[in-house]
Structures are given as C-alpha cells and as structure tokens.
Amino acid sequence: MPVRYHVRHDTRYRYDQPVGESRQLLRLTPRELPWQHTCAHRLDIDPEPARRQRFVDGLGNTVETLHFEQDHEALFIRAESWVELAPRDLPALADSPAWESVRDALEYRAGHTLDAERLEACAYLFESRHVRVKREFAEYAAPDFPPEAPLLVGVHHLMQRIFDEFTFDPEATDVSTPVTEVFESRRGVCQDFAHFMLSCLRSLGLPARYVSGYLLTRPPPGKPRLVGADATHAWVAVYCPGHGWVDFDPTNALMPDLEHITLGWGHDFADVSPLRGVILGGGEHEPEIAVTVVPEEEFATLYGAAELPGLAPACG
Template identity: 70%
Template sequence: MSFVRYHIRHDTRYEYDQPVGESRQMLRLTPRELPWQHCLSHRLAVDPQPTRSNDFVDDFGNKVRTLHLQRDHDALVIRAESWVEVTPREWPELNKGLNWERVRSTLAYQAGKRFPPELLEANRFLFESRHVRVKREFAEYAHDCFPEGEAMLVGVERLMNRIFDEFTFDPEATTVSTPVTEVFEKRRGVCQDFAHFMLSCLRSIGLAGRYMSGYLLTRPPAGKPRLIGADATHAWVAVYCPESGWIDFDPTNNVKPDMEHITLGWGRDFADVSPLRGVLLGGGSHDPEIKVTVVPEGEFDEVYAEVEDAPAWLPGLSPEPEDD
C-alpha cells in the first residue's frame, strides 16, 4: 500500500506586555489515529516548564494535554512535533448512496425510536453550536444543491463546489469571533469561516456535519524552496453518511481530503477543537505568533539542512542523514 510520511512542527509563542503570574493551557496538538492515518511519534516542548501537566481524551475522542504554570513568566513558547503516516482513503461512489431526504429522516428524532451508537454519535452534530447556526437562509442556500431525490453525497459535493466558487479567501475579512451570518453576507473569509458556513448549511437541512481541524500540505511557488513556518492549521468538514460513515469535504480548496490532509481532531465547531486555548492571570494585551511547518519525508533533509534547532530524525523511519 502506498503511503506518505510527514513531519509537522507547530510553534506557538506568546509575548506578554506584563508578567503572567499563573497560566492554564489546554492543547489539542496530537494527530488522531485513523484508518488512513497513523501518528508515528509526537513530542511537546514547553518553556517555561509547567508546574503540572495532564493528559486526557475529550468527549470527541481528541487527545488533550493540559498545562498549569504557577510562576511568573513574560513569554510562553510551545512546540509540538509529530511524524505522521498517511495512506489513501477509500471513497464511496457519491451517486450510489441514499438520497438526502432519507438520511435526514434516519437522523431525525422520533418518540420511541432506538438509535444505534453510530447514529447517536452523529446526532451530536445536527444542532447549533457556538460558531454554527441553524437558520432559514442557510437552508435556502443549501437547498439549491439538494434537489428532491438527490444522492446525499452528490449534494454535499455540489454545496462544496458552490461555496468555493462564490466565496473569496481573504485573511483580512474576518477574525476568530466573526459570526457565520456575517461571513455569509460578505462571502469572504478563511478556511475556518468556510467550514462553519458549510456546517451551518448542512445542519439547517437536517444533515450531520462536524468541524475538522488539522493541517494541509502547501506547495511553494515553482522554483522556490519550502519555507519553515510558512504553513498554518487548516479546517474542513465531515458529513455523516449512514452507509459509509463520515466523509470529508474541503470547501476552501474544493477537494475531498486525502493524502495531503493531516487530521488533528474534530468537534461541533472551532471552539471544541482549538489547537491551543488558555486562561491566565496578568499578561496585559498579547497575540500569539504561530508558525506551522509540514514537510514530506523526502524533503526533510533539504528543508532543515541549515536550521540550528532542526528537529531530530525519527529513528527507524528511514536512514538518518550522514555527517559531512
């Protein structure tokens, strides 16, 4: 079976205007174990060292690390490094599945109806959440993509196509707190906005959709080297199909995720699966500096050849670089 291995380095740095006396942080930076994705190794470095840390699995199955810092600090640096192996996914034929009305009926609550575990899990993703709204205008937008009797996955793909065609990627148009209704009005935003909007459309017509958080391999311009820290976290959606389980769609890039998407985790929206979230005492104003680098195994030596803090090569993954 063919596969691709990636090294991911996710750096977060906070510089505080005033000393922080105490800080609690919650990290979701460990790639998920999936049928098509295996996390070969994962390590975390934190400066200053936390007083305590703890690991647990949240309600959605995501691995979480908590940090508790109890001494004064004016900066916080967190580096997560992972090696991940990705294999091709098996995709169902989009036009051979249940029509969307049948799926909606299967998911809908009925008194006395017994739901198997997989349907109970999917039901968690039918309703409004902090960043996803269920509204008539979203249903009307989606219905143009779901004519009567349409196979559900064909309609989902058509909705993804429409969002890609009608919305403009614009990092300056929104912030993390911009309401999805405003995104719809402006038709501009980033991957997080497009995922929230697509989920709003799907849930507004009674389909179950979850927010996917992870990374996407980006390609540098022709003739230019891959730059360290030039990547970012990425967001897309997954839709529940009773016959096939959860199927991913990426409205930002108009693709069905496969070998170049690395999954960190999922939730109802961004608030459930933010890679890093915390509370602190003191600090004044501060904004994080985030740098992400996704490197295919074959480019590892070239990218990190002259970097002083280059990551260690994972033993056993392939031969370590020889010394000059």
C-alpha cells in the same frame, strides 16, 4: 503507497507584563485513524509547566493540560509530529442514499431508537457556538439537494458552490466573526467556510462536524519551501449511512486524502482550538504561530540532516 510528513507547530506568546499563573489546553496531537498513524509526537515547552496532564476528551481528541505557577514573560510551545497517511477508500458519491432518507432516519421520533453510530451522528445536527441553524442557510443549500439526490452528490455540489462564490480573504474575519456575516460578505478563511458549510448542512437536518488539522501546501514555482509558512486548516465531515463520516474541504473544493492531516473534530472551532487558556496578568499579547508541514523526502533539505534524530519517524 503511504506518505509520511513531518509537522512542526510553534506557538509563542510575549507578554507586556509578567504572567503569575497560567493554565493551557492543547489539542495538537494528530488523531489515530484507519488511514492516519502518528509515528512520533512530542511537545517542547518553555518555561516548563509545574504540572502536565494528558487525557482524551468526550469527542475522542487528545488533550494536554499545562499549569504554570511561576512568573514568566513569554511562553513557547512546539508540537512536533511524524504522521503517516495511507490512501483513503473514498466512496462513489452517487452510491450514497437519498439525502432526505438520511435526514428522516435521524429525526427525533418518540419511541424510535438508534444504534451507537447514528446516535453519535445526531450530536452534530444542532447549533453550536459558531454554527447556526437558520432558514436562510437551508435556502442557500436547497439547489444542491433536489428531491432524491444522493447525499454525497449534494454535499459535493454545495462544497463546489462555496468555493466558487466565496473569496478567501484573511483580512475579512477573525475568530469571533459570526457565520451570518460570513454569509453576507462571502469572504473569509478556511474556518469561516467550514462553519458556513456546517450551517447549511445542519439547517437541512444533516449531521456534519468540524475537522481541524493541517494541509500540505506547495510553494510557488521556483521558490523553496519555507519554515513556518503554513497554517492550521479546517474542513467538514458529513455522516453518511453505509459509509460513515466523509470529508469535504470547501476552501479547496476537494475531498481530503493524502495531503490533509487530521488533528481532531468537534461541533465547531471552539471544540478543537489548538491552544486555549487563561492567564493571571500578562497585559496585551498576541500569539505568534508558525506551522510547517514537509514531506519526509524534503525534511533534510529544509531542516538539515542533523535535526532528523530529534524526532525520528518510527513507522514500519
């Protein structure tokens, strides 16, 4: 049966000095997918921008642009959504083609033409801002991809090995830490593990993309769910002929299904940063981010029934 979640993503900036002008790009609208439907979505913004625009970028992600022209000393953006997920039709891993055949089919050859689906996949074969294609990454992944191994079996083994050998450590990295340093220290957070797994796969000649979204977390036994205790999440998707794009989460060693909400995807984090912008003035500032993902049946307990009409779910 489908499940429904309420997602609240709050971002707040408090500036040391007034900001005279600001432009912001927001990628906070969940994607429409065969297994995912956004029942309702809205943005609350303070102060109100002078101009707003909504468009779909070249990767299919919904983008909101905000332009502020008046002095302001703080900025608050709340993205709120009701999202319904249906069970995914996850493929049998052993039924996927041999990984070498996928690599060879997408390799550039003069005069060789590709259909639209495979041509799109080829865009995810190369280095990007946070993903490197290097011999060292291919060598790390090689034990998981012996000759003729089914592609998805190899990817699953690689995901499990990253989970086993890397340590989740929020203090070890920041958004600018190179993936080569993550490989050396074997420490980081979900976006680091996603970038590392992408580096391994692309170094083998396999197309893989970065997926941004949310993950339902569970409070410790006996503890209540707390507002703002969650965070954005990241995982990877691998192109497999006959199955399309298949998701893998190296941070949790599982294939996403009913607890992963997809915001968007790209070559790496830089393509799908939830909020990015430029400001004139402002001085020193750090964003305060609070994310809450709550199942529909827990909504009234967490927020109070009075809040439900504000963005009521409209899924049938």
